Amino acid sequence: MPDELFQRYQAAHRAHQTHAQGCTTCTDQARCRDGGRLWESFVRLQDAYLQRKRRR
């Protein structure tokens, strides 16, 4: 059964990784505006996913 939240969390992770690999501004310590936005949405989805897992 496809887990939509998990898929979105994985997609956000990939989107951020792809950006970070092609971006000359983003580092582990600092992120550009686009990178920061992608990172935040990844963190939000990850939190939601982990919280839901914990509740079960």
Ligand SMILES: [Zn+2]
């Ligand atoms: Zn960037």
